Amino acid sequence: MTAEPLVPVPRTTLETQDLTKRFGGIYAVRRVSVSFGEGEIVGLVGANGAGKSTLLGMIAGAIRPDTGQVLMLGRPLKPGNPIAAASQGIAAVYQELSILPELSVVENLYLGDYPTNGLTIAWRKARRETQRLFASLEIDLPINQAAGRLPLADKYLLEIARAVRRDPKLLILDEPTAALDLVDVERIFTIVRALARRGTTIIFVSHRLEEIAAITQRVVVMRDGTYVGGGRTSDLTHDELISLMAAENAQWLEGSARRAHPGPTISREVRIGLSQVSTDILRFVDFHADKGEIVGITGLRGSGTTELCRVLAGATAPKRGTVLIAGRPVRLRSPFHALARGIGYVPSERKSQGLFLQLSVRDNMILPTLAKEHIHLIRPSWERKLAERNVSALSIRLPELGAASQVSLLSGGNQQKVVLAKWLASRVDVLILDEPTRGVDIGTKPQIALLLQELAQSGMTVVVSSSELGELYDMVERIVVLHRGAVTREVHGPEFDEEEILRYALGASSQSGNSSDEIKVGVNGS
Amino acid sequence: MDPKPTVIEEPAPPQQIVPAPEDRAPRTEGPPRRSTAAEVLARAAKRNGFGAGVLVVGVVLLGFLVPNFLTTSNILNVLQQVSIIGVVSIGMVFVVLTAGIDLSVGSNLALTNVLFALMIVHGLTPWLAAVLAVAMGGAFGLINGIGVAVFRLQPFVMTLATLATGAGVALTIANGSEIDFSRSDAVVNFLGNGGIGSFPGEFVAFAGVVALAWFVTKYVPFGRRVYAVGGSTETARLSGIRVKRVVIAVYVIAGMCAGLAAVMTASQLSAGEPTAGSLTNLQAIAAVVIGGVSLAGGRGAVIGGAIGAFVLAIIGNVLVLLGMNPYSAETTQGIVIIVAVLVASRESREWVLQKLRSVVSKPVSEESQNV
Numbered sequence: 044m045t046a047e048p049l050v051p052v053p054r055t056t057l058e059t060q061d062l063t064k065r066f067g068g069i070y071a072v073r074r075v076s077v078s079f080g081e082g083e084i085v086g087l088v089g090a091n092g093a094g095k096s097t098l099l100g101m102i103a104g105a106i107r108p109d110t111g112q113v114l115m116l117g118r119p120l121k122p123g124n125p126i127a128a129a130s131q132g133i134a135a136v137y138q139e140l141s142i143l144p145e146l147s148v149v150e151n152l153y154l155g156d157y158p159t160n161g162l163t164i165a166w167r168k169a170r171r172e173t174q175r176l177f178a179s180l181e182i183d184l185p186i187n188q189a190a191g192r193l194p195l196a197d198k199y200l201l202e203i204a205r206a207v208r209r210d211p212k213l214l215i216l217d218e219p220t221a222a223l224d225l226v227d228v229e230r231i232f233t234i235v236r237a238l239a240r241r242g243t244t245i246i247f248v249s250h251r252l253e254e255i256a257a258i259t260q261r262v263v264v265m266r267d268g269t270y271v272g273g274g275r276t277s278d279l280t281h282d283e284l285i286s287l288m289a290a291e292n293a294q295w296l297e298g299s300a301r302r303a304h305p306g307p308t309i310s311r312e313v314r315i316g317l318s319q320v321s322t323d324i325l326r327f328v329d330f331h332a333d334k335g336e337i338v339g340i341t342g343l344r345g346s347g348t349t350e351l352c353r354v355l356a357g358a359t360a361p362k363r364g365t366v367l368i369a370g371r372p373v374r375l376r377s378p379f380h381a382l383a384r385g386i387g388y389v390p391s392e393r394k395s396q397g398l399f400l401q402l403s404v405r406d407n408m409i410l411p412t413l414a415k416e417h418i419h420l421i422r423p424s425w426e427r428k429l430a431e432r433n434v435s436a437l438s439i440r441l442p443e444l445g446a447a448s449q450v451s452l453l454s455g456g457n458q459q460k461v462v463l464a465k466w467l468a469s470r471v472d473v474l475i476l477d478e479p480t481r482g483v484d485i486g487t488k489p490q491i492a493l494l495l496q497e498l499a500q501s502g503m504t505v506v507v508s509s510s511e512l513g514e515l516y517d518m519v520e521r522i523v524v525l526h527r528g529a530v531t532r533e534v535h536g537p538e539f540d541e542e543e544i545l546r547y548a549l550g551a552s553s554q555s556g557n558s559s560d561e562i563k564v565g566v567n568g569s
Numbered sequence: 570m571d572p573k574p575t576v577i578e579e580p581a582p583p584q585q586i587v588p589a590p591e592d593r594a595p596r597t598e599g600p601p602r603r604s605t606a607a608e609v610l611a612r613a614a615k616r617n618g619f620g621a622g623v624l625v626v627g628v629v630l631l632g633f634l635v636p637n638f639l640t641t642s643n644i645l646n647v648l649q650q651v652s653i654i655g656v657v658s659i660g661m662v663f664v665v666l667t668a669g670i671d672l673s674v675g676s677n678l679a680l681t682n683v684l685f686a687l688m689i690v691h692g693l694t695p696w697l698a699a700v701l702a703v704a705m706g707g708a709f710g711l712i713n714g715i716g717v718a719v720f721r722l723q724p725f726v727m728t729l730a731t732l733a734t735g736a737g738v739a740l741t742i743a744n745g746s747e748i749d750f751s752r753s754d755a756v757v758n759f760l761g762n763g764g765i766g767s768f769p770g771e772f773v774a775f776a777g778v779v780a781l782a783w784f785v786t787k788y789v790p791f792g793r794r795v796y797a798v799g800g801s802t803e804t805a806r807l808s809g810i811r812v813k814r815v816v817i818a819v820y821v822i823a824g825m826c827a828g829l830a831a832v833m834t835a836s837q838l839s840a841g842e843p844t845a846g847s848l849t850n851l852q853a854i855a856a857v858v859i860g861g862v863s864l865a866g867g868r869g870a871v872i873g874g875a876i877g878a879f880v881l882a883i884i885g886n887v888l889v890l891l892g893m894n895p896y897s898a899e900t901t902q903g904i905v906i907i908v909a910v911l912v913a914s915r916e917s918r919e920w921v922l923q924k925l926r927s928v929v930s931k932p933v934s935e936e937s938q939n940v
Contacts, residue, residue, distance in 0.1 A: 382809030
């Protein structure tokens with residue numbers, strides 16, 4: 044799909060032509076052609092996995108496109124070369140801070156590029172220029188303080204100042220406001236507007252549509268790796284944006300693995316629940332999952348879906364509130380205690396949290412069972428049979444050494460099956476899965492979905508957190524939507540309305556009275 | 570390919586480095602392919618027996634090259650020399666498998682062997698004193714373990730501190746000089762002088778420790794947990810392993826091994842020597858590394874620690890047989906350690922094999938493209 048010129052843009056600063064990037068056969072970005080004009084503030088929006096980061100990575104030279112090119116002031120940019128991109132005036136600030144906390148503000152600003160007097164660093168000059176830069180950006184930071192001790196918003200300001208120091212022609216701001224409150228967001232906006240007035244093009248990524256409405260002049264919407272629309276911010280309503288971002292109902296499982304029966308509605312007993320649980324991230328979360336039920340959790344990045352999984356799995360202790368198992372309050376002090384109560388956890392970071400990459404498939408599978416069943420001595424025949432049973436039950440494809448193979452030699456999908464197998468082997472009653480299909484090949488995804496449904500039908504409680512809504516629809520009966528640590532909505536199936544879910548994931552509250560911080564899109568702030 | 574994919578993945582994190590692409594491909598049924606020489610080598614290099622093989626070849630070579638090396642009396646001599654450092658190395662294997670390190674085993678040995686001597690001098694039954702000494706070694710290790718697991722001190726820092734403290738306490742208690750006792754008791758005599766048949770008692774004890782440690786890593790859940798914790802602390806925790814307990818336990822094991830080594834040392838000398846074990850720390854670590862146990866944790870075998878200890882003992886023995894003066898012997902030993910580690914370490918082996926592979930079998934890489 045190509046973009047027709049939507050708005051008479053000023054002089055074009057940067058233009059992408061048919062940019063395409065695939066990861067493992069799946070399109071992350073597909074033939075995207077967009078342009079950005081001088082002094083323009085453009086909002087880039089899309090749900091998780093829409094391809095925003097990949098697109099920005101290609102523009103900034105961090106990712107090499109498969110096909111297509113990036114034109115900077117009409118000249119093609121060297122692909123996949125961040126240094127070339129930077130020298131052409133492209134700068135980026137990402138959500139993850141990259142400042143060095145032990146160094147001072149000035150040192151962070153110049154990092155490796157200090158002004159010198161021949162051999163030594165000209166500190167006085169560096170400080171003077173820092174102050175001049177800060178004055179021009181209307182920011183006020185203590186320049187000799189260690190950057191790590193600055194408040195969070197100031198750290199972002201420092202990041203932006205660092206990007207701006209070399210006077211970029213194009214500045215990418217990838218969710219710079221995700222962790223900030225309204226006042227601090229306004230400080231960032233002030234700088235952004237000042238830069239745009241000077242002629243810098245700004246690409247602004249945010250999940251908060253009210254911010255997009257307030258700061259941008261034009262919006263580019265992506266979905267499933269393609270450009271799906273956009274236009275002048277003031278012409279688009281909140282709902283129009285959301286329906287652009289939402290995929291049309293994806294027929295993800297093509298009916299084959301669809302819930303065959305809604306499950307024999309066995310006696311609905313609550314197996315695990317949370318009551319008013321708060322942590323550093325979660326705020327007063329109520330949650331429950333029943334015997335034989337599959338519950339979905341969704342939310343945008345940073346909304347607390349992982350944290351909710353971790354609380355259920357005993358990996359994070361709640362600061363306030365109670366965890367209930369079979370209606371009785373319990374303290375899950377660690378995953379060990381959770382396992383003793385029959386809870387297993389498949390974390391989203393498979394390689395660093397789900398697997399022991401250097402150990403064999405068999406060793407990976409056996410560990411929780413050893414604790415759960417109070418094994419004192421490992422009989423080789425028992426161990427071998429346990430591994431064989433689970434390898435065949437999950438049809439895990441193994442290299443030539445079989446279950447003795449190192450698990451790192453398996454493909455992503457098979458690795459994930461090993462993680463599942465280790466909990467199935469230990470016969471847990473509750474399985475918590477965080478992004479269980481991330482990095483899993485497309486052929487294995489339906490297998491995992493089917494497996495989870497079978498487990499639920501046999502009475503297991505399954506909680507699945509996923510940012511891929513399409514795969515949740517066909518699997519779960521109920522979806523809990525989180526926004527900034529709080530549950531904004533619980534949606535019941537079997538039919539799900541993607542727009543509704545996205546709206547709540549973006550922060551609409553289910554109580555219509557509470558709309559104080561909702562800003563109507565269409566009232567353009569700039 | 571579905572023209573309109575509905576699932577978009579985040580960019581996959583970089584694949585971790587895996588030795589050779591062709592090993593990753595799942596084998597499918599089909600006519601057995603003839604293995605290339607490089608593949609055979611690669612498979613051999615992956616087996617645990619590689620280190621042992623090198624050791625056997627090395628010993629045979631030395632037997633031809635060095636006069637008097639393959640004589641019964643010299644072999645028994647080596648067995649005696651290997652035992653003390655071997656026992657300490659086995660304890661060290663457990664610590665290193667959790668990605669930790671214990672620099673204090675030498676001081677533990679010094680302190681415990683002084684205490685052992687004192688207990689005997691004060692009339693305690695030697696076998697009971699030996700048991701208590703092992704327990705004291707374990708208590709010393711418990712302090713390390715608590716520092717590392719509970720107070721989250723870096724293993725290097727914690728054990729460096731107990732290295733200094735332990736040595737100081739040993740010297741203070743012994744008043745700076747050795748504490749002599751008589752070797753009349755059976756236990757002391759067995760470990761210091763006697764043995765079963767012509768096998769020295771130390772070696773019998775060492776062999777027993779190796780067997781026990783091997784059993785633990787193979788058949789006891791604790792052994793698996795040690796590997797798990799060393800592989801990934803976070804995965805271990807999320808898999809329901811109580812990581813702190815495992816970490817504390819490995820330092821206790823290292824301490825108990827040092828305690829046993831202390832009893833053996835004192836029995837050999839029939840004295841508690843407060844300066845004993847000053848080289849033990851480094852030798853034990855060297856043995857573990859030579860034995861192919863990764864300092865990054867999670868990789869290696871108990872038998873590797875034993876092999877490493879043998880390599881060190883044989884090097885020392887050969888240098889004496891060759892009549893090298895003790896100063897040059899020590900220098901040579903250091904150089905040989907580096908060579909031995911290079912030969913034994915998985916990474917360098919794989920590096921060499923990869924070079925070999927690229928030279929020997931170019932066409933293999935073609936079929937690995939479509940994994």
